[in-house]
Amino acid sequence: MKFIDERGKLFGLVNIIDLSVILIVIAVCSTAYVGYKDIQARREDYRKKIYKIKVIFKEIPIDVANAVKVGDKEHGLVEITDIKRADVRQFVIPREIQKSYEKYEDLLEYKIVTKMIITFRALCFEKLSGIFISNQIVKIGKGFRFTPDLYDLEGVVIGIEEDTGR
Template identity: 25%
Template structure:
């Protein structure tokens, strides 16, 4: 018995195109069953603590940020809260009498250094809290119900959970 006869049927039973369609459908079903029946892995949440520097704010704006403020993304609260706030005179650069650039403190504007904390299971090579990527050097929008400031993340600390995985 030949594999393919003169009518294009495999072993004289099934057309080649029909066999291909049946094989593709069976592979799709097998993939779906595998995905659905695959045991779920549990990734314990990791506490993410990060520090954001917001430069050169008017003093009235700098006073708005308080410990305990919850951050907002879009129209929803996200699991990020303010843990510590430091207000300091803003850095600026001035030109001295010799024409050199020197660092100086601005007498009016303030820099905010805000420590924020959130908890999330980290399953990829990216930390995202409230739709913002958390990585030192990236911009971060410090946004609550009553304010929104743009700063830069200057430090990220990961504190792994002590929870044991669920059975």
């Protein structure tokens, strides 16, 4: 008995093309089913909660610090509720460098706010792996970025607590 006979059938019973089509359909369906089950297993349940997040920002230019106002929002999820500023320092560029910048007198002195502690009220998603604002994880000691339309701030989270108001 031959493996494939003259008519193209496997062991004289099944056409090879039909068998390969059936095997491909089974492979595709099983792969799709396993992938769907894997996606379902990875999906995490989450709850929406409102948190107060305290963030410290260091060495902010005075123009940016003046632009930060209570009530500023980012994507409707994060809102500034309180701002505490530290002292303002003024820096002067050394004389050697000043000679090359004589045309640009504004560059000879600049001011920065040494640190600002800002309290945010944010709609967060609480998952098993942590607290998230959109796709940004919020943890104490981890970086935090606040980017409304007017400015961009990067700081470090120093406190998280659940908001019981409203």
